[in-house]
Amino acid sequence: MVKTQLPLTGGFYVSRSLPISAQECTNLYVHINQGGGLADESLWGTPGSNQLATTGTNQQVNRGSHNKGGIPYFVNGDMLYRLNRTVDAQSVESFTTTSLGTIEGDGRVSMADNGNQLCILVPGGKGYIFDENAGTPFQEITDSDFTANGNPQHVVFIDGFFLFTTDSKKFIVSNLNNGLVYTATDFGTAEADPDDIVAPVVSNNQLYITGTETIEVFRNAGGSGFPFVRVEGGALNVGVFAAFSLANVSDSFFFIGGSENEKPSIYQSSGGNVQLVSTDGINVILELLTEVQLSGVSALHYSEAGSRFVGWILPTTTIFYDMTSGRWHERKSLFIDEGVSSLTRWRANSMVKAYSRILIGDAVDGRVGEIDLDIFGEYGADIISTIATVPFSNNGDRILVPEIELTIESGVGNSDVTDPKIWMDRSLDGKTYTDPRIRSMGKIGEFNHRSIWRRNGRAERFEVFRFGCSDQVKKVFIKLEADIK
8 A cells, every 4th residue: 555645844733622733843843854855844853951050059040141252141040140161171161150240139131231241130120230341340230310211121232322121111221332321311212102112122233112012113313312213114013012022033033912902923023024923823822821921921042953943931831933944843841840740841041152052041940051952851851752743534534544654763772772762642532642652763773763553543533643752862753654544
């Protein structure tokens, strides 16, 4: 019998009605095979993580990170840290952290730098400047004009100025190249709509002041006084619902927002245009969040192996959009508490590129880690990767699948996992699944090993196949084929 190739790389899409679609794609992402091969697209395992350093216990949860001049800084708990790297005579790297100053609060912080000064802002609270070349490297911003136009909420850097949005529908700037000095008359307003200001964004050296219902574009007009003026006609009729959901990526920025009377979706803005990138499945997840949960969503972004990822940290999962493939996937972490295992949101709280690595701050404790595709565990714990197909049907007739084969990169066993396993289960309703049936992925060097499931039973209306692997090995799912009667 001729085998039929079944779709495998649709990404994450869970409908409000699970029988319509229950496509899981957890800790796997769609990779475009640009050189051709067995399939145009495949699924790759998401990167694992290793610890480089730690700043302490679970009281040191990460609140943000930033790269200034190639040096990474992390706010963990109530302290600003610098991550230091040393290389010995044998080219062996080691990492340590140095505490630099106390940052009030326990919520996420906003960070920016002007090349010399690093500004750390607690939204609605205090602001701090760290400058290792100053006589006093770490200082709180104490200029009374800093709060003369409201409490600063978020900070960016543009054209020599630290620029802050405030809670009084205004935005302010520091003095040129000095984040410690301010002038009360140096402020601007967004006037296209009377909505509240959410946060600033700098994209392609253009200033965007985002509000709850609109986004306005400003330019630096120079001259004396406040330097930024609104661009004529530069207003977008869509707002931002979560300040930290903004992600500035290359020549565009992403955010969670919507227009008047709209529920939250994810948008990309580029060249003055805004387009929707979230699917109905993603929108379903966002719509179920409470107002408090939605306002607390934060974004991550990085690129690796030809893919450019933008992610959003939600209360129970982290969703990622791949700009290269246009597909979505989830990332989740495995936690074991008193012998009980559970999957929850990916534990990365922030990320920054430095020392030729993608570094992450942790949502659980004070560790600083790196992520890489050649790391197959998460701080030593397993990464559970699953993919569930679209529902397969035959115009209401019964379906019989005598054999189904998942082509994978086989023979990926290693000294720690000598015979890695993959499992398959199936659902006849999109909600409940059969017991998993386990197959080998091939021991070390078994490169021609095949993962085949036979005698898969009958479906009266439709069925969904789900595959998963938790072993700490390389995971590449290439194509799915089946004999179908």
